[in-house]
Amino acid sequence: MRKNKFWLKLIGAAILLHIVLIALSILEVAIYSYLVAPDKDEAFYKAHATISGPWISGICGSLIIFLLVRNFIKKNNDRHLTYTIALPLIYIAMDILMLLPLNINWTEHLPIFLMANGAKIAASFLSYFIYKKTIKK
Numbered sequence: 001m002r003k004n005k006f007w008l009k010l011i012g013a014a015i016l017l018h019i020v021l022i023a024l025s026i027l028e029v030a031i032y033s034y035l036v037a038p039d040k041d042e043a044f045y046k047a048h049a050t051i052s053g054p055w056i057s058g059i060c061g062s063l064i065i066f067l068l069v070r071n072f073i074k075k076n077n078d079r080h081l082t083y084t085i086a087l088p089l090i091y092i093a094m095d096i097l098m099l100l101p102l103n104i105n106w107t108e109h110l111p112i113f114l115m116a117n118g119a120k121i122a123a124s125f126l127s128y129f130i131y132k133k134t135i136k137k
Contacts, residue, residue, distance in 0.1 A: 006079060013068055014090040017061065018098075025049065025056045058116030062123035065091070069127035074134060084128040088120045 029049045033040070037048075065088055072083045095117070099109075106113075 006082075010083065010086055011090060013087060014094055017064055017068070017091055018094060020064065021057050021061050024060050025053045028052055028056055054112045054116045058119045061091075061116065062119040065120050066123040066127040069124050070131050073128065073131045080128060080132060084124050088117070088124045091120065092117045 029045055029052065032048060032052070033045050037044070068087060069084050073080050076083075095113075
């Protein structure tokens with residue numbers, strides 16, 4: 001049963017990460033629309049969201065994944081490397097599944113996608129390598 005809880009919590013963390021990053025993107029566009037560039041049409045803000053969304057995801061998502069891996073290592077006695085590898089991979093798989101129905105131009109979107117998700121993978125491993133020394137044996 002404990003093994004099932006691990007994977008459920010891991011998938012739950014990836015889903016929660018998506019929700020938080022979407023909320024941050026919405027918040028960023030709202031702030032942009034009220035403070036930086038008010039009184040524009042909806043298409044203008046959609047274009048801005050398309051550009052800023054991957055940046056929000058890459059920067060904030062990397063920081064959150066770094067912190068999630070750190071917290072997991074500090075609170076659990078095992079499966080640290082599995083968590084480190086699986087969290088960003090599950091997130092990326094969910095991201096792809098959410099983007100597929102949107103008929104995105106992958107040729108155009110792929111460099112941004114790789115950069116944002118590469119940063120998440122790097123943050124996960126950076127956290128692991130920094131905090132694995134604190135693992136209690």
